[in-house]
Structures are given as structure tokens and as C-alpha cells.
Amino acid sequence: MPELIQTDADLLAETVTAVRDAGTVLRERFGDVVRHRTRAELMRALAVNDDAALEVLRPRLASLRPDAGFVEDELAGGALPPGEWWVLDPAEGNVNHLHALPEWAVTATLVRDNQPVLTAVHVPLTGETYTALAGGGAHLDGRPLRVSDTADLGLSLVATSQARPDEDEEVVRRVGSSITAMLLGALVVRTSVPATLHLLNVAAGRIDAFWQFAGARADLLPGALLVAEAGGRISDAEGRPWTTESASFLAAAPGVHGEAVTTLSR
Template identity: 30%
Template sequence: MNYELLCSKVVAITRLTGNFIRKESMNFDPNAIEFKGLNDLVSYVDKHAEIQLVRNLTKLIPDAGFTTEEETEDVKGAVYNWIIDPLDGTTNFIHGIPTYSISVALYEEDKPVIGVVYEINRGEMFYTYKGGEAYLNNKPIRVSSRSVLSDSLLATGFPYHEFDKQAQYMQLFAEMMRRCHGLRRIGSAAVDLAYVACGRFDAFFEYNLNSWDVAAGAYLVQQAGGHVINFGGGDEFMDKREILATNGKVTGEILTTIKSYF
């Protein structure tokens, strides 16, 4: 498998779908939404974007399986499997906040081999592939070199439909805010992870995320020299649905703090 060539084709497909989303954002009606659950929104744009991605990615590897947020396709492949979020940051999109992305990852026998995150409004294409580096618009990227939490800028997400851990999470926020440069909540986990990969954020943490939220972005962080673990320090961040992604230098301080609340 030529991963570099395949990744370039995935980038082209992702950009094409991004053009569709950008065009639809110009005249989007905020009333044209559905609720999958409490504060869990979806629009026709998510669904059409996913259909487009699945159709075009299937042409690249006809026997690959898919895990998709909107369940356009949910079939396990024997070797290759795509993990897709067609519009990560739907709530931002619906409210006209210009930070949302497309996330596409390819796994080969349960190991990531391609990761693409496209931040649509800034035209920033983050991508990586097995045997290569991590890139932003064709330029190599690396995680930051900050070594202490007090110098770091962190990203996170807020609970929006499962509130069983809300109390301790808010306590964790309070401590983190006192100990770092700042705590940001952008609204797209894929973008948060891409920003860790290129050194804008020094770390990102969140729980109750799904595989399609983090698969591509986590691989970007790893390929850019960072660490991705769960709140216990293990590698099963997708199965555990909790993620800590760092530049590798502030992992210890942040993980110790997280463990004191979780």
C-alpha cells in the first residue's frame, strides 16, 4: 500500500466535501436541524457530507469498512476501516461560529495509517500517513516544546449531554485554569487535536468522545511527536472514551492532576 499516494487522494476527497459544507454554510437555515439526543444536533449538511465521503472513499478501497457518525455506513472491514466525522463541530456550524472540521482516519488491522483533519473556514488541511510526518498545508508540523504546565495553553470540551461526572470535571477545570496560561473550548475535538499536533495547544483533554471525534486527530498528534493516552495513562483512549493528548513534555503534570479527580 502506497500510504502517501492514498493520503493525497483522501485529502482531495476531504477538500471536495469541505467545499460543499462551506457553500451550504452561506445560506444555512438554523431551523433545519434534528436532535439525536439532548444537545446532540445534526443537519442535512452532516448527512449529505457523510454520504459524499463514503461514496468517494469506497472507490479508493472497495472492501474497506466504515464507522461513521451519522451511520450512513457501519460495516466492519476485514483489514481496512475508515472512521469518519463529516462535520465535527455541528453546533458551531448551526450557530454560525466558524470553527468546524472534517475528520477522516483509515485503520489497517486496528492500527491508524492515515489521518486527515480539515478545518474548513481557515482552509487548513492537516494530514499524516504511515511512514511520513504530520503536515499542515504541505508543511511539516511538530508539537510544542513547552515543558511545564504553567507555560502551557490547554484545550478541552464541556459536557453537553452526559453530566454524571460534571462536578469533578468542573473542579478539574478550576485547578487547570489556575495552573496554566489558559483553557480554551473551541467546539471541535478534531481541531483541538490538530492544534496540539502543530504546537498551538500544548495539551487537550476531554471525556465522552466517540471514535470519529478523535481517530484522525490523535494520529496527527502521535505522528507530530506527541502523546495520546486515556485518563489512567493507558493507550485505550477510544475504547475508554477519554483522551489526553499532549506534546509529551507536560503529560506527567496534567495526568497527575486529572487522576486526582477521575
């Protein structure tokens, strides 16, 4: 029986190896656009990618934490039962992968009693690996990350993402009005999927704020921990404490967080 990892820092190092190896599998599958004529064909293609990465991730992570559960549905939300859970997105930005677009990644986050304690996000096409450990900071390939020091939303590059296909109409309309508000208030607005890659950029200080309405654990928890450990502020769009049960999400540099809340609340 393998020896159990004793510290979260050691566990994070092993998690990094797992997401990198899963990323290699997906990189080897990347190339031509995967054609589909129906929603069923698209869903099958997405599942094949997920399964290929999970064949690497699941046994590796299970061996590290045999008693931890797994959450593999990247669209699932809400609170988790007590204990430890691996929240995985084996192909974050999977639809981009199938369309031969470069914005996709592999993520693994350990949640303990509904608090993320570590995360590893690997971007196979750049070779970059982003990590965060609760209380231990956020890093890109070992280099510390820090959010931007921007203090004016009017000078800010901000971003948002579509939480899921076939979103509720009320949420879609709220997304649209929030983009309009940010187009009036910020310097530049980026709109694309997946959420995690925007949040990596917030943590790295490349963009100043990211928001999303609705959402799921798998696309927000990794970036939430990265941004928080890089000195950013995490809340819902109204400025209240964010949890996985919140209806909105905001991650921002401290200097623009208040303005972002005001803008999104209009």
C-alpha cells in the same frame, strides 16, 4: 473498474482530495444561523449537513478501498471489528456550522485492525488541510508539524471539549472538576467544541495539551494520529495507553504530559 491505490501515501493524497471537495459543499452551505425551536429540528438540520458531505465522501472513499467498512456515527465509540474501516466525521463541529461559527471541519481516517493508519482533516474556512500517515509524520498543507517544546504546565495553554450532548452526569462532574484543576495548574484553559480542532493545535504546537472524558472514535482518532506523528504523547487521563475503549483521553507535548496526568488525577 478503477485501479486500486497501492500505497498508503497515495491513498492519503486521494483522501485529501475527497475531504476538500466535501468541505467545499459545506462551505457553500455556511452563512446564516440555522434556526431551530426543538431538538428534532436541530437533529434534522445536523443530518442534512452530514448527508451533503457524505454524498461526496462515501463514493470517493469506497472507490479507493472497496472492501473497507464505513463508520459514520460520529458519537460511536469502542473497538472496531478486524479489517479496514473509514471513520468519518463529515461535519466535525456541525453544531458550530449551524450557528454560523467558524470552528468546523471535515475528517476522514482509515483504521486498519483498530490502528489509525492515515487521516486527513480539512478546515474549509481557512483552506487548511492537516494530514498524518502512520510512520510518515504529520503535516499542514505539506509542511511538517511539531508539538511544542513547553516543559512547564504553568506556562501552558491547554484545552478540553464536551464529548457529546446529554452526557452522563458523572462524566459532566468529572469534566467540571478537571477544568478547575487545570485552571489552577495551567496558564490558560480553552473549553469549546469540536475536539479535533484543539488536537490540530496540539499537533501544530499552538497549544500544549488537550484532554477529554468519554468521547468517540470520530472526534479523537484523527487528532490522536496527528499529535502522535507530530511528536506528542497520547494516553488516557491517568497516563495509561489510550484505545478507543478508554474512558478518557489526553494528548500533550512530552514536556507537560506528566504534569497534565498529575493535575487530571487530583
